[in-house]
Amino acid sequence: MTKTRSIDWIKAAPWLATIGLFVIWELACLVFQIPWFILPAPTRVAYAAWEFGPALWNNSLQTLWTTLSGFALAIVFGLFLGLFIGWDRRIYAALYPLMIGFNSIPKVAVVPILVLWFGTGWIPAVLTAFLISFFPIVVNVATGLATIEPEMEDVLRALGAKKLDIMTKVGIPRSMPYFFGSLKVAITLAFIGSVLSETIAANSGVGHMMLTAQSNFEVPLVFACLIALAIEGIGMYAIMSWVEVRMTGWAHRSGFNR
Amino acid sequence: MSFVEIENVSLRYKPQGDEEGTLAVEDLNLSVEKGSFVAVVGPSGCGKSSLMKLATGLNFPTSGKVTVAGQDVHGPVSITGMAFQNPVMLPWRLTRDNIMLPLEVVEPHRRTFRRDKAANRERVDALLASVGLEGQGSKYPWQLSGGMQQRASLCRALIHEPELLMLDEPFGALDAFTREELWQVIRDLHAERKFTTILVTHDLREAVFLADKVFVMSARPGRVIVERDVDLPRPRDIDLTYEKSFGDIVQELRSHIAKARE
Numbered sequence: 001m002t003k004t005r006s007i008d009w010i011k012a013a014p015w016l017a018t019i020g021l022f023v024i025w026e027l028a029c030l031v032f033q034i035p036w037f038i039l040p041a042p043t044r045v046a047y048a049a050w051e052f053g054p055a056l057w058n059n060s061l062q063t064l065w066t067t068l069s070g071f072a073l074a075i076v077f078g079l080f081l082g083l084f085i086g087w088d089r090r091i092y093a094a095l096y097p098l099m100i101g102f103n104s105i106p107k108v109a110v111v112p113i114l115v116l117w118f119g120t121g122w123i124p125a126v127l128t129a130f131l132i133s134f135f136p137i138v139v140n141v142a143t144g145l146a147t148i149e150p151e152m153e154d155v156l157r158a159l160g161a162k163k164l165d166i167m168t169k170v171g172i173p174r175s176m177p178y179f180f181g182s183l184k185v186a187i188t189l190a191f192i193g194s195v196l197s198e199t200i201a202a203n204s205g206v207g208h209m210m211l212t213a214q215s216n217f218e219v220p221l222v223f224a225c226l227i228a229l230a231i232e233g234i235g236m237y238a239i240m241s242w243v244e245v246r247m248t249g250w251a252h253r254s255g256f257n258r
Numbered sequence: 259m260s261f262v263e264i265e266n267v268s269l270r271y272k273p274q275g276d277e278e279g280t281l282a283v284e285d286l287n288l289s290v291e292k293g294s295f296v297a298v299v300g301p302s303g304c305g306k307s308s309l310m311k312l313a314t315g316l317n318f319p320t321s322g323k324v325t326v327a328g329q330d331v332h333g334p335v336s337i338t339g340m341a342f343q344n345p346v347m348l349p350w351r352l353t354r355d356n357i358m359l360p361l362e363v364v365e366p367h368r369r370t371f372r373r374d375k376a377a378n379r380e381r382v383d384a385l386l387a388s389v390g391l392e393g394q395g396s397k398y399p400w401q402l403s404g405g406m407q408q409r410a411s412l413c414r415a416l417i418h419e420p421e422l423l424m425l426d427e428p429f430g431a432l433d434a435f436t437r438e439e440l441w442q443v444i445r446d447l448h449a450e451r452k453f454t455t456i457l458v459t460h461d462l463r464e465a466v467f468l469a470d471k472v473f474v475m476s477a478r479p480g481r482v483i484v485e486r487d488v489d490l491p492r493p494r495d496i497d498l499t500y501e502k503s504f505g506d507i508v509q510e511l512r513s514h515i516a517k518a519r520e
Contacts, residue, residue: 159364
């Protein structure tokens with residue numbers, strides 16, 4: 001036995017790729033002598049992040065809080081609306097075009113209206129996060145309900161099952177993998193929504209901080225903000241991904257997701 | 259009076275858009291004696307599935323009358339059990355809990371379901387053993403093979419001790435060996451419990467092996483064109499299917515179907 005330990009390349013791959021990206025970035029800045037106010041090197045960005053550490057931390061927490069509030073609203077509202085739409089084909093037919101229409105509106109166009117109604121601050125940010133992220137939840141839950149196997153419905157209906165029985169015993173459990181799958185998408189969208197609103201009309205949050213840094217020509221800090229956003233985004237996605245596999249293990253039996 | 263009576267029944271589906279609704283069955287007459295096993299065969303699209311829905315009260319005739327157990331059918335007939343080509347098990351439930359599903363829904367078991375949980379469990383396990391799935395109740399349905407899932411699906415159709423069992427091509431998707439095994443399973447269950455059975459199938463050998471009587475339906479709109487008694491003695495062994503008397507009946511039915519397709 002010469003080989004007792006081998007490297008798990010699948011586990012190492014994301015770390016290697018990330019480190020590789022920063023190394024290439026650093027080298028590119030050095031070799032091509034890119035000025036720091038165009039593209040600061042990662043070391044310079046890291047220094048800015050350390051320099052403005054407390055402010056960056058507080059604003060990140062603010063953005064996190066805003067995103068999660070909007071996301072929570074989206075879960076509650078999306079779940080209810082999804083169940084309502086998926087309940088009956090007529091409701092589905094009536095509301096689906098409206099939903100598509102609503103979702104097609106760029107949310108950046110909605111922020112000014114929210115500011116008009118609620119003023120600048122955290123409320124438009126929470127609402128933007130909510131508005132942008134509830135759609136995938138609704139669509140997925142409704143799809144889960146609408147795609148019950150007709151045979152299953154026949155078996156139960158022939159036994160005298162009411163619509164409520166079919167929904168609670170088959171429809172709702174069946175739509176759960178769709179629901180948890182949509183949360184990964186929704187959390188990312190909620191994050192986009194809150195940052196979007198913060199860059200337009202807020203006095204705190206990473207989005208607002210970026211805007212301030214930009215107007216002060218603190219380019220490394222702008223990039224530090226971007227990286228902070230990326231880290232938060234990955235973290236929230238990872239949590240939702242974990243929740244998904246955890247809650248609906250039966251739907252992940254291919255082994256691909258393990 | 260027979261257990262299932264279908265008298266002069268026509269069924270036209272609701273029109274979709276500009277098209278006129280399809281006339282699925284027309285002037286259908288069919289009666290099934292209590293405790294007997296009948297098979298319905300016919301060319302594809304002959305309205306066999308419509309027949310299933312009419313007898314279980316999932317669809318109502320456009321004209322004519324359907325009675326089951328002496329009662330006019332006005333709504334779902336809860337004394338029926340159903341099994342289909344697709345076993346449609348719920349993947350998040352254990353096989354045992356899948357089989358218990360009808361007990362959670364159908365009266366009168368529904369009211370006592372929680373109280374009788376232990377007894378229900380024993381019933382399921384006994385039924386599983388009788389179809390050759392002893393001890394498989396604690397597995398998820400997707401951990402079972404296709405044939406095993408179909409056995410489980412039969413258990414689900416039978417758990418509430420229905421008086422009428424409706425089988426819609428239940429063995430259609432199985433390989434030949436598994437299919438013959440399951441013929442014997444259903445033969446033994448029927449011999450033991452004597453539930454009235456209507457089997458819809460494409461497989462003439464299956465129909466002749468299992469049924470007391472075979473109905474041949476015409477192409478759409480479906481009508482019964484031939485009613486053939488199968489007077490082969492019971493209990494029937496699988497070897498019977500290679501004998502001449504068996505082959506003759508199959509041959510005869512085949513020629514009727516060939517005519518029906520013209």
